[in-house]
Amino acid sequence: MEIATLAKELKANLKQFPNFPSEGILFEDFLPIFTKPDLFNKLVKAFKLHVGDKKVDYVVGLESRGFLFGPALALALNAGFVPVRKPGKLPGPTYSVEFQKEYGSDKFEIQQDVLPAGSKVLVVDDILATGGSAFAAGELVTKSGAEIVEYLFVMELDFLKGRDKLGKPVFTLLSGQEEKLK
Numbered sequence: 001m002e003i004a005t006l007a008k009e010l011k012a013n014l015k016q017f018p019n020f021p022s023e024g025i026l027f028e029d030f031l032p033i034f035t036k037p038d039l040f041n042k043l044v045k046a047f048k049l050h051v052g053d054k055k056v057d058y059v060v061g062l063e064s065r066g067f068l069f070g071p072a073l074a075l076a077l078n079a080g081f082v083p084v085r086k087p088g089k090l091p092g093p094t095y096s097v098e099f100q101k102e103y104g105s106d107k108f109e110i111q112q113d114v115l116p117a118g119s120k121v122l123v124v125d126d127i128l129a130t131g132g133s134a135f136a137a138g139e140l141v142t143k144s145g146a147e148i149v150e151y152l153f154v155m156e157l158d159f160l161k162g163r164d165k166l167g168k169p170v171f172t173l174l175s176g177q178e179e180k181l182k
């Protein structure tokens with residue numbers, strides 16, 4: 001099956017919630033995908049088709065929603081999985097970075113010495129909104145000495161132009177919001 005066919009079926013299973021978690025935000029809920037193994041399989045398959053034979057050593061997933069499919073994709077690609085976590089969760093020495101996102105500010109951390117220098121990394125998350133989260137995760141990967149091959153997202157909020165921040169190839173599986181909620 002082609003990526004476009006898989007994407008169409010996945011998109012039909014998303015839910016939208018206006019004004020969540022705050023006024024003016026149209027929240028895209030992708031959790032329904034995980035309630036059906038058939039859809040979950042299609043999600044992983046579509047990303048795997050996109051990655052093709054690019055060399056990937058690690059999938060780096062962003063807490064929390066990047067943890068829902070990052071490890072499954074890593075297994076499918078025969079790559080390792082490395083988490084980027086919210087502050088105070090990872091033991092041992094970490095790199096950390098503060099950032100702004102669509103609805104607030106936050107901090108991310110990665111364990112030092114977990115990504116070998118020069119290793120090839122995919123950064124994955126559910127939504128690319130302002131790009132604040134993904135850019136911060138990318139900084140942590142770069143600080144570790146690893147190399148970002150590409151950023152992968154399930155959906156992108158086009159009107160926020162997050163991809164312009166990232167400076168590396170960006171792939172989003174599903175078309176997203178063209179404009180802000182009115």
Ligand SMILES: O=P(O)(O)OC[C@H]1O[C@H](OP(=O)(O)OP(=O)(O)O)[C@H](O)[C@@H]1O
Pocket residue numbers: 062063064065066100101102103106125126127128129130131132133134162
């Ligand atoms: O592009 P940005 O503006 O940075 O926004 C995108 C991020 O916001 C959401 O995570 P959030 O931190 O809200 O919560 P989560 O723990 O449910 O993933 C989403 O899962 C992305 O990680």
Ligand SMILES: Nc1ncnc2[nH]cnc12
Pocket residue numbers: 025026027028029102103127129157
């Ligand atoms: N509109 C949105 N829907 C779901 N997750 C998000 N993360 C940031 N913006 C979001």
Ligand SMILES: [Mg+2]
Pocket residue numbers: 062063064065066125133
């Ligand atoms: Mg998130």
